[in-house]
Amino acid sequence: MSVEPLHPAPEELYAYRDGELPAERRAFVETHVMACRVCRERMDEMSKLEASLRAHPDTVGDAYYERMQAQVMAKVHAAAPPSRAPIREVPVERRRDDLEHEERRRGAPKLPWIAVGSAVSAMAAVLVVVVLLVRQGSMPQMAVLERSAPDAGGAVSDTSEGRVAEQLAPPPTESPSAPRDDARAKERQQAETLKTKQQPTDQVAVAPYAEEEKKDKAQANETGDQKLASRPESDVMAKRSAAGMSKDEARLEQAAPQASMAPESMTRQTFQAPPAAPAGNRYESALTRFGLPPLWGPGVSDDLVLKAEPVFRNLYRTGGATTPLDSARVRLYLAEAARLRAGAAPDSAAIDEIEHHYRRAIRLGGEDPATVSTAAQRLRDFLSEIGATP
């Protein structure tokens, strides 16, 4: 169909029909359509085609939907937290697409509060020791003491006055039970004086993370992960901010990029050493973490399978397995875990789940005979165990 220049562009015509055309163009298109039979016919034809698509019959019946509802609710109950938080409103701008981020956020400990809490207590402890040391004139030992308080950002090797002042500075919030003797107040006052001379307050809070980031960047460079290491902080922070993360969460995530890509339970180790498994393949990371072989076999420990199940489940839910074969193997592990959980007398939901995972493993493992034959054999065994016809 030829379109004369005076007709609105197709995108404008269809957007007008969809009620999505910006106001400034709506009047123009509307006036044109009222007068143009060609454009009206075009819109009518499209309406018929779309009505026909919408009238496409369901490929499944009511029984299917009833079963799906039961299966979803079984999964929902399994995934339900012990108690949901009371009703609360969530800001509109909590960003859209990050379900994965949301899962990480839920799975991870409340890092900023833990970090602040740990920092407060660790700094208080350091302060007490420092007071003692200052009194004994043994300040050179400070560097060692600082390193012993990692939660307070203690990976600080600088022993300059400024750094010492950071450690001597009062914690951001004060414990109600903190002793308030005169000597301590005096020490704090001295520290405060030093601190204001050497460092702006906000830098003090950031410094531990900055050190952490430097170390991680250096480490990433060593392993050739240039891209990860070189991403600018502002860029990362902006993205995290858009995703509704606090600054501290963003810093933590940036400071431990590998952990941030790891499955839910691995993000709990954000402050620990990064996982040894290669970044990028979450299935392999999970296997390495739990010491499991790539393909489930009869010799694999049941305990390990059950321990790894939440991680595999997370991979399955978030599409974390990067290839169909990995997905197939994740399904196989999930089927085995479900069998172990269900025991000798699985209920119908468990049977559905187990059978479903095996079938998906067979389908997804299409090009790998070992995976397909293992899944098929296990499915046959399972069906015969429950008395169903394979």
Next chain:
Amino acid sequence: MTPARPDRTGLTDEELVRLVRGGETDAFAEVVRRVQRPAYRLAFRITRHAEDADDVVQESLVKAYQALDRFQLGRALSPWILTIVARTALSSLRQGKRRATISLDDPGPEGQGSLAERSADPAADPGWWEQRLDVERGFARLSEEHRVILALRVEADLPYALIAETLDVPVGTVMSRLARAREALMEQMAQTKKDER
């Protein structure tokens, strides 16, 4: 004997969300009941595979439950969930890139007849269902990009802004891509008519 579930069919989406957030997980069953049909249709349109669509819907509904605290009360629930379904389906499509072809003559799941048979309502005008099958065939021949955007608009009835979010493209791109997809569908239909002559 398990106690009967309270009838929640009269509650609004917002009331259901409040119940679930307040700890009544069972109330989510009503949410599932309301959205599972459009969710499945959308997932099936995108993945073109019954089992994949099944997986996608189940996974998406669990995700929706887990993310329910983020749902903004006052907005429509169904498009929000369908957006999750669409993203999950796209992820499944990208991950698997498998066969994704379904013939109108393939038997349906659960022992049902083929789509062609199921479409052939004897009470309906034969010309009407014949055309419906032609449209389905035309749709199936579209590129993945065009099928996906048409599914989001036509099947899920998502506004442009949500389609843009789902596909991570500007709204302007949604407008132009959707128009191209529609034009492509019309071309397919024109071609089908030409072939029939």
